[in-house]
Amino acid sequence: MNIIEEHRSTLRAGDTTFSIEVTAVPGGGRDALADRLVIRVGAAGSEGEPVADSQIEVAAGAAATLGSVLSETLRHHAALPDPGGRRGRDRPAGQGKPWTPELERRWIAGESVADIARELARSPGGIRARLPRVGCDPERRGEYLPDPPSMRAVPEGSGDAA
Helix, strand or coil: CCCCEEEEEEEEECCEEEEEEEEEECCCCCCCCCCEEEEEEEEECCCCCEEEEEEEEEEHHHHHHHHHHHHHHHHHHHHCCCCCCCCCCCCCCCCCCCCCCHHHHHHHCCCCHHHHHHHHCCCHHHHHHHHHHHCECCCCCCCECCCCHHHCCCCCCCCCCC
16 A cells, blocks of 8 residues: 655745645555655745746655755845845836936925935935935035035135244
């Protein structure tokens, strides 16, 4: 009598549901294969549409090695940067593009960070970070940063006479 063992696991990650089924199939007869494992991996998207479906068959004695190889490979793959960027969310269309004098003009005209970000297709954080670089005070809308003491003009007659 042949006894077939099965193990099933299901995991939900985001909108995708992954399933792994491992079936141990005993060998038999003189021409049959030795004991083997049939491993089926499937995944379904949020609407139940298939995202992945694959099957592999290996000798049962190779299970530990296969597990190590898959684990190491997936760990390295997970450490790779996301091809679409380092974040999962969408980036502003203007991110990474050169800045124009438009930022300074809009800030001095009194526009808000949110309005400027929307118009220039940038993130609000990117706008706030760039304002001091163009001489604008990010804390006071419509104003330039004050000149540091080392950059201020010294009135004539009040200089240091040695």
